[in-house]
Amino acid sequence: MASRLAPDFEAWETLMLQASRQGGAGVLGSLLTHWQRQSSSSAVGCQCGQRMSSRGRRPKRFWTTLGSVPFSRSFYQCAACRQGRFPDDERLDIVHTSYSPGVRRLMARAGSQTQFEQAAQDLRCYASLEIEPREIERVAEEVGRQVEDWLSQEQKQVRGVSGPSAVLQVASGTKFYVSFDGTGVPVRKSELVGRRGKQPDGSARTREVKLGCVFTQVGLDKEGYPQRDPDSTTYVGAIESSTLFGWRMYAEAVRRGLDQAKTVIVLTDGQRYNHTIVQTHFCDAVHIVDLFHAYEHLSAIAQLLWGPEAKAPRLWRDLLEAGDIHRLVSQTGKELPASGKSKKALTKQLRYFEKNAAQMRYAQFREQKFFVGSGVVEAGCRTVIGERLKQSGMRWSVRGANAIIALRCCIMSGRFEDFWASRSR
Numbered sequence: 001m002a003s004r005l006a007p008d009f010e011a012w013e014t015l016m017l018q019a020s021r022q023g024g025a026g027v028l029g030s031l032l033t034h035w036q037r038q039s040s041s042s043a044v045g046c047q048c049g050q051r052m053s054s055r056g057r058r059p060k061r062f063w064t065t066l067g068s069v070p071f072s073r074s075f076y077q078c079a080a081c082r083q084g085r086f087p088d089d090e091r092l093d094i095v096h097t098s099y100s101p102g103v104r105r106l107m108a109r110a111g112s113q114t115q116f117e118q119a120a121q122d123l124r125c126y127a128s129l130e131i132e133p134r135e136i137e138r139v140a141e142e143v144g145r146q147v148e149d150w151l152s153q154e155q156k157q158v159r160g161v162s163g164p165s166a167v168l169q170v171a172s173g174t175k176f177y178v179s180f181d182g183t184g185v186p187v188r189k190s191e192l193v194g195r196r197g198k199q200p201d202g203s204a205r206t207r208e209v210k211l212g213c214v215f216t217q218v219g220l221d222k223e224g225y226p227q228r229d230p231d232s233t234t235y236v237g238a239i240e241s242s243t244l245f246g247w248r249m250y251a252e253a254v255r256r257g258l259d260q261a262k263t264v265i266v267l268t269d270g271q272r273y274n275h276t277i278v279q280t281h282f283c284d285a286v287h288i289v290d291l292f293h294a295y296e297h298l299s300a301i302a303q304l305l306w307g308p309e310a311k312a313p314r315l316w317r318d319l320l321e322a323g324d325i326h327r328l329v330s331q332t333g334k335e336l337p338a339s340g341k342s343k344k345a346l347t348k349q350l351r352y353f354e355k356n357a358a359q360m361r362y363a364q365f366r367e368q369k370f371f372v373g374s375g376v377v378e379a380g381c382r383t384v385i386g387e388r389l390k391q392s393g394m395r396w397s398v399r400g401a402n403a404i405i406a407l408r409c410c411i412m413s414g415r416f417e418d419f420w421a422s423r424s425r
Contacts, residue, residue: 021128025067032071036088044087046078052085053077060089064100065127093423097139103129104139105420111140112407115391137400144403147410150419151236155251170216170257175226175370178253178282179267179377180212180274185239185389187396207398209385209405210245211237213377214256226371233376234413235384237405239398242273250281258282267374269293270356289359290374294320298332301349304342305335323364325357384408 044052058075061068073088089095099107106127110119116133123129123136157166170176184206197204215233217226236252238245250258258264264285268274270293278287295312298320302310319328329350337343353360365372388408389401396404410416 018128021066025064025069028064028066029069029071032069036073044076044085046081046083046085048078048081048083050078050080053079055084058086060098062094062098062100063103063129063131065102065106065129099139104143107131107136107139108143108407109411109416111136112144112388112404112411114388116140140407141400141403144405144407146423147419148402148406150422151248151251151406151410154255155247158251158254159247167255167259168257170260172262174261174263175217176256176258176261176264177215177217177267177371177376178212178249178258178264178285179215179374180210180245180249180277181269181374181377181381182208182210183381183385183390185209185385185396185401186394187398187401191396191398207239207401209237209239209389209401210242211235211377211381211385212245212249212252213380214253215376217371220369226369228371228376233380234415235380235409237384237409238402239405240402242277246277246281249277253282265370267371267377269374270352270359286365286370287359288365288370288372289356291320291362291372293374294353294356294360297349297352301332301346304346304349320360321362323361325353325360329353384412
């Protein structure tokens with residue numbers, strides 16, 4: 001008997017939520033009508049400099065977080081150039097769209113987190129919004145490009161091209177880290193024309209996303225190892241040249257307080273373009289090549305010499321940990337064959353250590369309590385880039401990928417609310 005009388009509580013919740021949304025949509029429509037009546041009328045100008053004339057009212061229905069809302073607004077047109085404007089649409093931020101700012105915000109977030117088909121299902125489940133995946137894709141990429149424009153304006157401010165820049169404060173004695181790396185993202189064939197890759201035939205299937213992060217160190221953990229401030233990491237990234245990425249990375253570091261920091265450490269994997277960026281933008285920083293990348297190169301030498309299962313001898317690893325690169329190169333060089341392809345490959349590996357010797361003083365860096373691994377940015381390559389842009393079957397355009405990368409970097413840096421507020425201003 002008790003079971004028959006038990007209410008379907010979830011059904012009650014659903015009905016009440018639907019009723020409140022319907023009522024809220026009605027109230028919202030009334031508020032818009034009242035706002036239009038109370039707003040002062042003023043002359044509407046055209047970009048060509050002429051005054052525009054009213055051509056009556058035009059109906060529009062758009063989606064809000066409360067549901068569909070009808071809206072009738074005045075249309076103005078220029079007699080000279082025939083351009084038209086809807087001033088009320090401009091004030092409400094709904095120009096050329098049938099989605100309110102609140103809905104577009106949800107669409108952008110959902111589309112940045114998962115595949116667009118899944119995002120559509122999530123919005124249906126969480127917000128009762130019936131939106132097609134292609135619409136979520138379009139809006140998410142549009143918002144991503146707006147984020148990129150916002151970040152580009154910040155870069156101009158940092159470089160002194162337009163206006164003062166807002167710089168965060170760094171506490172005295174803070175260890176300030178800059179780190180960057182690259183990861184491949186699958187793109188459409190049209191984006192790969194003329195590009196060499198790592199496939200056996202020399203072709204490419206991906207384009208490299210350069211991802212960078214800035215974070216600070218808060219001291220040491222109980223075991224005496226450096227400890228990262230977990231809330232301090234911010235990200236920037238794009239598919240672009242190393243020159244453009246260098247400026248992007250520098251702008252973010254300056255925004256985070258680079259010029260105030262007394263101790264700046266740059267962590268990279270030792271590639272040539274890494275050195276160029278460091279020398280151009282972070283010449284006074286301590287440059288450290290990631291220890292684990294160095295281990296990978298050391299293992300590659302052992303495998304070239306003794307087979308795919310071989311491991312680097314303990315002596316080599318000890319020399320690497322000590323940062324005694326001169327002796328390490330000397331020891332490994334003794335194993336070089338007299339000639340052949342393997343000698344060429346081994347010589348290339350040894351050159352990696354020779355070129356990065358100054359950035360491999362690991363014993364000294366550890367005494368100074370610095371991080372010697374680039375795990376933070378490598379984790380970022382997996383979470384910021386890989387989890388969204390490297391799923392099975394995906395093929396991106398560079399433009400679309402960069403829009404989603406900008407959006408994800410903004411969200412995962414905790415800056416999306418700042419961006420959205422800047423749009424309102």
